[in-house]
Amino acid sequence: MRGSLLLITFLCTAYTAAAAETPTSSQVSSVVAANSLKTDMAPLFAQEVERSRKFLALMMDAGVVVPVPKDPGGGYTHEQHKQNYTAIYQGGQLYKLTGEQKYADYVRDVLLAYAEIYPTLGEHPARKDSQGSGRLFWQVLNDAMWMVDSIQGYEAIRDSLSEVDRKNIDDNLFRKAAEFLSTGSAVTFSKIHNHATWATAGVGMTGYVLGEKELVDIALLGLDKNGETGFLRQSELLFSPDGYYTEGPYYQRFALKPFVVFAGAIENNDPARKIFEHRDGILLKALRTTIQLTYDGYFFPFNDAIRDKSLKTDELYHGVAVAYSKTRDPGLLSIAQWQGRTVLTDAGKLVANDLAAGKAKPFPFQSMLLSDGREGDQGAVAVLRNGDSTSGQALIAKNSSQGMGHGHFDKLSWQYYDNGHEIVSDYGAARFLNIEAKHGGRYLPENETWGKQTIAHNTLVVDGKSHFDGDAEAADKLAPEQLHFSDKAGSQISTAKMTGAYPGVDFTRTLALLELDGLNHPLVADVMRVNGQGSHQYDMPLHYNGHIMRVGFDLKSNVESRPVLGSDNGYQHIWVDATANPESADKAFVTWINDDRFYTSRWIPQAGSEAILAESGANDPEFNLRREQMIVQRVKAAGGSVFASVLEAHGRYDGAAERTTDSDSQIKSIQHTRDGDVDLLLIETLTGEKSVLAISYDQDETKKHNAMINGTKVNWTGFADHIRLGGGSQ
Structure with a gap:
């Protein structure tokens, strides 16, 4: 006998006993049944049952509505078919839970309507050439999602059906849908990709419900049943x-x-x-x-x-x-x-x-290093946390692989969260999911021209071009090397290196979450060392959320018209608000406010460098892009370069009390020194406390190191460390 798809049946023992003692009379209302069930349910489960009952009541009142597919994501037919598979799933579960025949009847009638229409369907009229077409939906992925939920709902009611209805639904709907999702969509089904995960799951579960071993085998092992593709291989790769x-x-x-x-x-x-x-x-x-x-x-x-x-x-x-x-x-x-x-x-x-x-x-929730790639050798994601996961700090170093077709060209980029907000931001996708007005809810053209481009992220851009020149196939072949990770309290550090994103240029980035004496919040330290051959333009963007309060340098603001920063590789989408040439580290800072907290980004300007204050949204006639702010450090140099900076959270603004405290940076200065192969970043607070982030780049964690900065000798062991020098006023 085939097993149930569900992990275990939904009928609780108390309900089964009560049902056995209850006479099958038409006078017993579903309201009474529902009330008796609730007495045996914990609140969260009872709420879920009630939510499903209300949803099914609305669907059943509307009758069986199975329209001929027409619309892309967000359109009427798309949304109706989504509602239908949700109703099929929930109706089946409510039938198993309550035994109320009306749910089984409704699910049966919807599935019979699909069994009538499905054999007549061809490629979806709103299909997109670059993706596999579905039958019910514009892409085959959504058909697979329909299958995963619908087969579970069908499994729940299948034994209650007449032989004629069961055969009709088996043969004209689920067998045909399984054939379409597998051999009929062989390219998608055979991918190592989330689309294939949904497809193999839908086909495999259909195999179990219908007792079709062949469907189960190809779902688990791929169409050739050699294990090179299929569900198991996906879990491995x-x-x-x-x-x-x-x-x-x-x-x-x-x-x-x-x-x-x-x-x-x-x-x-x-x-x-x-x-x-x-x-x-x-x-x-x-x-x-x-x-x-x-x-x-x-x-x-x-x-x-x-x-x-x-x-x-x-x-x-x-x-x-x-x-x-x-x-x-x-x-x-x-x-x-x-x-x-x-x-x-x-x-x-x-x-x-x-x-x-x-x-x-x-x-x-904790600090951790998450390796990428099947063997864990394709870079990593470093998560550095302090405090809780809702209002504390989280520094994310994205040192991972390309991420296949959904990947962005952003090696060694970073994000920062604090006080319940994203402070240093990543754009994510340019897409309004299932909003028909925005290209049918699909990824927008700007996802390619902006969202994926390197300048849209917080990492190095060389000569105005994206990593791997925007070639995903090339990017898939190379990944960063995670050199070091430490989650030591107060001195959390991650270092990674990227080679091959640009010809003749490699870059190594250290990001640290440091607790400094005299500061109320942890400080982010960032040291990016670039090794290059020949002359290059190096751009280092910082995308941030907040409203500028103070700028430490003189600006040349574009008040009447805003030029565009470039013509391609994402630069065409950047409005230039102002430019400047900060000459010293004491003036190279920008302070902004987000909610009730102030933030100051401070960096060490290099000779001849330029600071660009800018905003996304240029060359966007359909208003597809969010308007978001950025600061771009630009350096033109022969050979390599070093970008050293800190991000500080400080002060508070109390709007109700109309009171502001510590709205200006509490950092007096930062200084960078290269001593042999060692990078040293010295940070001094207004109270005189001094700390050094020391990076040896030596992966022998037992080796002792020493170096000089500003006349002071510092000692540490291993790849990198945070050394507190003291010196503050008491």
Whole structure:
């Protein structure tokens, strides 16, 4: 007998006993049934049941609506088919939970309508040439998403159907859809990519429901069944040993649902595979890593990321429930509590019950180095944290691989979060997801001309060109080398090197989150060493969120008209607000305010360097780009260069009390020295406290080093360290 797709049945013991004793009378209302169920439900699960009941009531009142596909993302038919597969899934689960026939009848009728229309469908009329066309949706990915939810809803009601209806739905809908998603979309199905994850999950689960071993085999092992593609191969190639997904956090979140839902089906139908133990438990590890890649619940917007995506998403409701059912990790309960949601499965019920029983503990957000690549040798993402994950600090060094087609050209870029806000920002994707007015909700042209280009990120641009000259195929071949990582309290440091992004140029960046005596908040220190052959223009952008309060140097402002910074590689989208030539480190700073806190970026200007204050949005006739601010350091040099800077949080503005404290920087000066192979960054506060960030670049962590800066000798052991020299007034 085929196993249930769901991890376990949804009927609780108390409800089963009550149902057995209740006479089957038409006088017993669904309201009474619902009320009796609620007495056995924890609040979170009861809320989920009620939410689904209300949604299904609206869908059922509207009748069965299965339109001929026509619209792109965000359009009427697109959204109706999305609503339908959600209703199919939830209706099936409510039927299993309550036994109320109306839910099974509705799901049956919707599926019969699909069985009638599906055999007549060809390529979607709103298809895009660069992506595989779906039948129900403009891209095949959405068809696979439809399949993953719909097959679960169908599994829940299938045994209640007449033989005629079951055969009709089996043959004219799910078998045909499985054929289309697999052999009919062979290129997509055979990728190592999130689109293929959804497709293989949908086909594999359909195989289990219909008892079709062939569908299960090709889903797990690929169309050739040699294991070179398919679901198992994806779990081996798309995640690093640390559970980092190569396309970045946004797509890691998106891909998790088919991974964990199909894994649940595999475990239930083929427990001998021990799918949750596969590759050292990579799927459960990936779920925890996904959560770690957030601040205040929102994902770090690497690569093609939609910035408003958080842990409050369907994929993570499923992921958290499944992971908790396997691990009983109390930290996951606190995530479910923050989400305020769960799923209509026994895993979801377990989460709700244990949450109600007070078993939750705070999820352990922490500093960590997450390797990238199957073997963990394709760079890494360094997450440096201080304080909690909602108002503390998080410094993110993106030293990872390209991220395939969704990757951006931004090697060694960084982001910074503080006080509940993104302070140093990453643009993410240029896309308004499922808003039809914006190119049907697809990625916008500006995603290529701006979002992916290097100047849109916080990293080095050489000669006005993007890394790898904007060639994704070339970028996929090379990754940064993570040289050092330390999460020592008060002195957290990450260093990585990139070679090959530009001919004849390599660059090494050290980012540190340092606690300095006399400062109320940690300080970010940034040292980028560039080695180059010949003469080059080096641009170092800093994208920030806030309103400028003070600029330390004289500006040449463009008050009547704003020139554009360049003509291509993203420069065509930059309005130049002002330019300057800061001459000394005491004047090379910009202070801005974000919410109630002030921030000062201070750097050491190099000879002949220029500072450019700018904003995105030029050459954007359709208003597709957000207007965001940046500061660009520009240096023209023969050979290499060094960019050294700090970012300081300070002071407070209390609008209610009309009171401002410490709105100016508390840093007196910064100084950079090169002593042999060592880089030293000396930081002095207004109170006279001195600290040095010392970088030896020697990967022998036991080796002792010493160097001189400003007449002072400093000593440390290993690759890098933060040395407090004291000297402050008491």
